[in-house]
Amino acid sequence: MSDRQKVNETGEAKQKCALFADYAxxxxxxxxxxxxxxEADYVAGMIRCFHPTARSVLELGSGTGIHAIHLAKKGYExxxxxxxxxxxxxxxxxxxxxxxSPNPAFFQGDIRTVRLNRTYDTIIAIFHVMxxxxxxxxxxAAFATVRExxxxxxxxxxxxxxxxxxxxxxxxxxxxxxxxxxxAITRIAxxxxxxxxxxxxxxxxxxxxxxxxxxxxxxxxxxxxxYFFLPELELLAARNGLxxxxxxxxxxxxxxxxxxxxxxxxxxxxxGQELPCQEQI
Numbered sequence: 534m535s536d537r538q539k540v541n542e543t544g545e546a547k548q549k550c551a552l553f554a555d556y557a558x559x560x561x562x563x564x565x566x567x568x569x570x571x572e573a574d575y576v577a578g579m580i581r582c583f584h585p586t587a588r589s590v591l592e593l594g595s596g597t598g599i600h601a602i603h604l605a606k607k608g609y610e611x612x613x614x615x616x617x618x619x620x621x622x623x624x625x626x627x628x629x630x631x632x633x634s635p636n637p638a639f640f641q642g643d644i645r646t647v648r649l650n651r652t653y654d655t656i657i658a659i660f661h662v663m664x665x666x667x668x669x670x671x672x673x674a675a676f677a678t679v680r681e682x683x684x685x686x687x688x689x690x691x692x693x694x695x696x697x698x699x700x701x702x703x704x705x706x707x708x709x710x711x712x713x714x715x716x717a718i719t720r721i722a723x724x725x726x727x728x729x730x731x732x733x734x735x736x737x738x739x740x741x742x743x744x745x746x747x748x749x750x751x752x753x754x755x756x757x758x759x760y761f762f763l764p765e766l767e768l769l770a771a772r773n774g775l776x777x778x779x780x781x782x783x784x785x786x787x788x789x790x791x792x793x794x795x796x797x798x799x800x801x802x803x804x805g806q807e808l809p810c811q812e813q814i
Contacts, residue, residue: 557619572659572784589610591653612637612653616642651682695796712744722737724736774802775801777798784797
């Protein structure tokens with residue numbers, strides 16, 4: 534890797550950290566309607582189905598740690614990697630010192646470059662973590678991380694924005710409102726399609742109200758999301774010694790189709806697979 538490439542990667546990582554610094558402050562409130570326990574049940578069911586002897590789980594993009602904590606309660610040894618130091622702090626604060634199950638371990642790291650010097654039975658990247666890998670170099674690097682950390686016969690579970698649905702239904706402006714005792718949040722999401730790059734730029738305006746004094750501040754963020762198609766995921770799998778075992782709609786189990794925004798994949802590391810030369814896609 535050239536010095537220029539290293540500088541670019543470092544700069545991109547810092548930009549992602551900065552993006553999620555503000556996001557971390559209201560993340561759990563914004564998604565308090567999300568049924569993390571049911572989602573963890575779904576993921577655990579997939580692990581039992583496709584790798585019933587799995588015990589160790591690496592979560593790439595672990596956020597504020599809620600999925601990891603639920604999986605740990607189910608008996609898995611869980612390690613979370615998250616680029617946002619703010620989110621890592623929140624995740625660690627949630628770990629219970631009185632838990633009967635081992636608490637997850639959380640580490641700050643970029644999923645494109647992190648190396649933990651061990652392998653896991655299962656790797657998960659859920660809530661569109663892979664769709665945040667927006668360039669070919671990003672996604673190739675993320676899959677290289679999976680390849681380095683997944684044991685033989687291990688499985689990789691992840692969801693992405695699915696291209697046929699994005700192009701069929703097209704993203705629209707959305708407004709979300711959430712509140713607790715002290716804070717009220719209104720988030721306006723305005724998407725901009727970048728069809729030649731398989732990207733959607735989602736421009737957020739977030740209004741955060743302190744309900745104690747009625748003070749309101751506005752945050753602006755842009756989240757760039759990549760949508761994927763089955764043939765490119767098949768190619769990425771093959772180039773990393775993986776094969777697709779299952780593809781379905783996230784949580785419902787329906788076959789993926791032009792109406793499937795959230796496509797969920799299970800890939801397995803082949804045994805004795807000789808990998809081809811790793812070239813840029």
